[in-house]
Amino acid sequence: MNNAILSTPEKTYENISHASNEVAGRLAARLAQETQGEVLFTSADRGRYATDASIYQVIPLGVFVPRDSQEVSIAMDICRDLGVPIVPRGGGTSQCGQTTGAGLVIDHSKYVRNVLHIDSEKRTAVVEPGLVLDHLNAQLKSKGLWFPVDVSTSAQATLGGMAGNNSCGSRSIAYGNMVHNVLGATARMSDGSVMQLGRFEQSTGRAKAVGEFVQQLAKQLQPEIDAHWPKVLRRVAGYNLDIFCNQNERPYTTDGSVNLAHLLVGSEGTLAMTQSLTLQLAELPRAKVLGVVNFPTFYQAMDAAQHIVKLGSGTLTAVELVDRTMIDLSLQNPAFAPTIRTALTGDPEAILLVEFAGADKESLKPHMRQLVELMGDLGLPNCVVEMIDDAPQKNLWEVRKAGLNIMMSLKGDGKPVSFIEDCAVPLVHLAEYTNALTEVFKRHGTKGTWYAHASVGTLHVRPILDMRRDGAKKMRQIGEEASELVRKFKGAYSGEHGDGLCRGEWIEWQFGSRINDAFKQIKQHLDPLNLLSPQRIIDPPKMDDTRLMRYGNNYQVIHIKTALDWSAWNVHNDPVTEQTTAPGTGEDPSHGLAKAVEMCNNNGTCRKFDAGTMCPSYRVTRDEKHLTRGRANTLRLALTGQLGTEGLANPDVMEALDLCVGCKGCKRDCPTGVDMARMKIEATHHFKAHYGFTLKDKLIAYLPRYAPWAAKFASILNLRNQFPWLAKVAESMTGLSAQRSWPTWQSDHFFSKQQPGVSKQEVLQSTKPVVLFVDTFNGFFESSNATAALGVLQAAGYSVHIASKDAPSGSQGHLCCGRTFLANGMVEQARQQAHELVNALLPFAQKGIAIVGLEPSCLLTLRDEALVLGLGASAELVSQHAVLFEEFLASEHKAGKLEVLKQNLKPAEKDILLHGHCHQKAFGLMPSVLDVIQLIPQAKPQLIESSCCGMAGSFGYEASHLDVSMQMAELSLLPAIRHQPDAIVVADGTSCRHQIADGAAREAIHVAQLLSDHLLRH
Ligand SMILES: Cc1cc2nc3c(=O)[nH]c(=O)nc-3n(C[C@H](O)[C@H](O)[C@H](O)COP(=O)(O)OP(=O)(O)OC[C@H]3O[C@@H](n4cnc5c(N)ncnc54)[C@H](O)[C@@H]3O)c2cc1C
Ligand code: SF4
Ligand code: SF4
Secondary structure: OOHHHOOOHHHHHHHHHHOOOHHHHHHHHHHHHHOOOEEEOOHHHHHHOOOOOOOEOOOOOEEEEOOOHHHHHHHHHHHHHHOOOEEEEOOOOOOOOOOOOOOEEEEOOOOOOOEEEEEOOOOEEEEOOOOEHHHHHHHHHHHOEEOOOOOOOOOOOEHHHHHHHOOOOOOHHHHOOHHHHEEEEEEEOOOOOEEEEOEHHHOOHHHHHHHHHHHHHHHHOHHHHHHHOOOOOOOOOOOOHHHOOOOOOOOOOOOOOOEOHHHHOOOOOOOOEEEEEEEEOEEOOOEEEEEEEEEOOHHHHHHHHHHHOOOOOOOEEEEEEEEHHHHHHHHHOOOOHHHHHOOOOOOOOEEEEEEEEEOOHHHHHHHHHHHHHHHHHOOOOOOEEEEOOHHHHHHHHHHHHOHHHHHOOOOOOOEEOOOOOOOEOOHHHHHHHHHHHHHHHHHOOOOEEEEEEHHHOEEEEEEEEOOOOOHHHHHHHHHHHHHHHHHHOOOEOOOOOOOHHHHOOHHHHHHOHHHHHHHHHHHHHHOOOOOEOOOOOOOOOOOOOHHHEOOOOOOOOOOOOOOOOOOOOOOOEOOOOOOEOOOOOOOOOOOOHHHHHOOOOOOOHHHOOOOOOOOHHHHHHOOHHHOHHHHHHHHHHHHOOEOEOOHHHOHHHHHHHOOOOOOOHHHHHOOOOOOHHHHHHHHHHHHHHHHOOOHHHHHHHOHHHHHHHHHHHHHHHOHHHHOHHHHHHHHHHHOEOOOOOOOOOOOOOHHHOOOOEOOHHHHHHOOOEEEEEOOHHHHHOOHHHHHHHHHHHHHOOOEEEEOOOOOOOHHHHOOOOOHHHHHOOOHHHHHHHHHHHHHHHHHHHHOOOOEEEOOHHHHHHHHOHHHHOOOHHHHHHHHHHEEEHHHHHHHHHHOOOOHHHHHOEOOOOOOEEEEOOHHHHHOOOHHHHHHHHOOOOOOOEEEOOOOOOOOOOOHHHEHHHHHHHHHHHHHOHHHHHHHOOOOEEEEOOHHHHHHHHHHHOOOEEOHHHHHHHOEOOO
């Protein structure tokens, strides 16, 4: 890309300091001079940090990403000098706007994330605040320990953020909330002093003074505290003044002592900056069993919770709700449907996930029996699905954890909104409370989907509101009525997700004015300068202040003519039935693109590092900018004119998309299906239309068109790989790295021979027909793959026809899907290519003949982008018959049609490692490849748990991407291959094979080649 047109941070600081915003300029300059941290002050950077998983948006003055905790201190000192407020941040997954604020956002998640100490005997760990919970638990696993506050966002939530919000997990009935599991903290105050917070009786200095101050407040207010404090486990509002007179169902400490670190827990960054936390670890449960109770009515599920929690003699660890709407949404989601089906008997209105954990499964089985008996006693025999094995349990928990996100996948402007989402009521009132609140929703023309923590009376529910229209008004009305119910049932209004911008105004309502005044005194005592997250908890704004909202009064999408068809997103929805209107009727000035982008609710799932593909570029850089969320936010800001008037031609957009490899990991792994790969095509199209195409763009994009001629000069073109100086010259002209070999041209390639296979007429009349679509890459560069595929299909008894243009023969007749044009934003040229391909394949599709492809990114274009290029019903029909080689064979095998082939395969003699192409993974096709490899006797393929290989079409060939590309490959793919030097490596993607050759000096082969190599030659 053209770097000259991108703004550099240095330039931005200059601009800022020369412009009116003097303070921002000085702040940025001092941070840059006095630290090595990342100083992010562009509009796009600030916009990316203006939101979290809430409905709010507040643009900060700037963002600082410190390299270590010392740099956090320096930044705090600079902010104090300049009077700039500070907003501490971890993963930014708060739901109430805790991390949206007007000052300097300090992001701990990139660097300040070390485990400082683990004491296995005492079961304690000391950690930095930016460490992600799952990453800590991964380190603890081998010691048989874990930190048991298992929030749903465990793959992205940081421990500092969890402490800030007093987070609580699904298993809080067994382990308590964050406050019950923090033993100590080192915290820096806004005046620069550092406090060691721990047991009050052992405290000294400033910490002791703070403790005495709070103790005296608590003493004075004891009667108020006793009268007003909610007596439930899940109360997270305000400050924990009750550490001196416990009101929680579960005391904060096991020995009744007072721990001053608990004052910080739940303070949402308003009292002090956490530098480190000492955590109480727990023994990792050795065995778990799960009973899934299916209920015919929602009320019965709610009513049963109070009885179920009495089971288990201390082994009960969770009772979690999944309601009918959530069940239906899971059934519609291809990733979750098979799992949710395993949990159902009949057609329940709700299920409760009841978990028991202990030393071994045998000892837990009696509790499961008790559960079955209890349900029988309650008039519900045969309603428990018993899950004893770990794998199905794990899968079901993943679905439950993704619950909220599944719900958020509703298209249209109405979205489930979090504002009364975690009110906690005593269990005896749960059924009555949920009934009454459902009636409230009905009165306001909406409905809520209920799920989560039935064990502790904290059910999550989000009514569907349209925040661009009457959402704020309804939010106020529903909030008022919900609060009356919470008061009636003596519950807590804020029971899990904190106060932030959303619930701050309810703190005084909950506790009364005297306790609220005490909170103000605590804030004044610890942060007299009011530097830390001002107007949070103390002096909060109104929750329905639309000036603070992401979709506030001035939110307006710019008019834009899109190159791809986004009409599927351009819909309205009905908040009660959740039905959406016809595609294209949503009145989006960007024809659905903005609505597709707005599907990102900022929940941060794309920050995970575990299995799955999303998001390889973030895994390497850990930058918000290189994250699906950061990209979606950048696009949203650009599409709404918040980054200027250029729309998608804004260089900030291209900068954010630069490292997106178009892997489609997000399309599958993002719970709301944000498809950044497709968005990148659209954005690239607009950017390039404005700034023009480079030589590299054209060289890559037009490759399928010039390949037939280029192949004739193979020996000359291949000299580039033999002479380093030629490679350097080529790099300077094209930007394609001299350190990479280029694919080798073949003068004798698949298309240069007499067309093999049967004719069009023959295949149309055959009883065992297959059409093989040989793409540019396999045809011109690795023609042995095409020959191998042909041979295997013929050995299996199929009449194989090679797809080609109707008239020309040989290489002039080869077909192309348009992928190289799409990748470079040349949508019109891609449309022409795809149109030609679709027309050529249509007669076969009309006859129901399978169209088999070899290169995942090419074949799957027919099932993806070709459907949004305006090619109509023909493209739809062709897509229904377009399958990858392995998919075809796997389904034929299931149908019992491969007996001849199986008898023709000799046994495998080596281990087989399999790497999936990202698009294969995005379409859920890896099981097919595994099935097909297992046609070979004795083959035991091992799937490498890898994200993108990093080559991703031309991405890894580009000099500017070489390092990132290799880092992606080194995350897991290349080490796994090196670990097994004798194994055969199978990779169906052309670029994956090239990356493996470059990075591990190993030849990877297509699965068609593997099968062909194992054919018995008669
Ligand atoms: C889909 C979804 C599911 C969720 N499920 C749960 C759940 O099961 N249980 C639950 O409790 N929550 C849940 N949450 C809310 C959220 O994920 C948790 O509160 C999480 O712990 C926040 O972690 P974070 O790193 O994102 O913190 P952030 O959102 O970045 O910050 C949280 C608070 O901590 C403060 N903070 C951060 N670092 C520091 C520091 N160093 N010093 C002082 N203050 C600091 C911030 O200012 C902010 O007030 C969910 C959210 C989403 C979107
Ligand atoms: S892109 Fe998807 S996974 Fe990432 S924050 Fe947005 S909605 Fe969540
Ligand atoms: S397509 Fe891949 S690299 Fe791009 S945002 Fe999605 S997951 Fe990340």
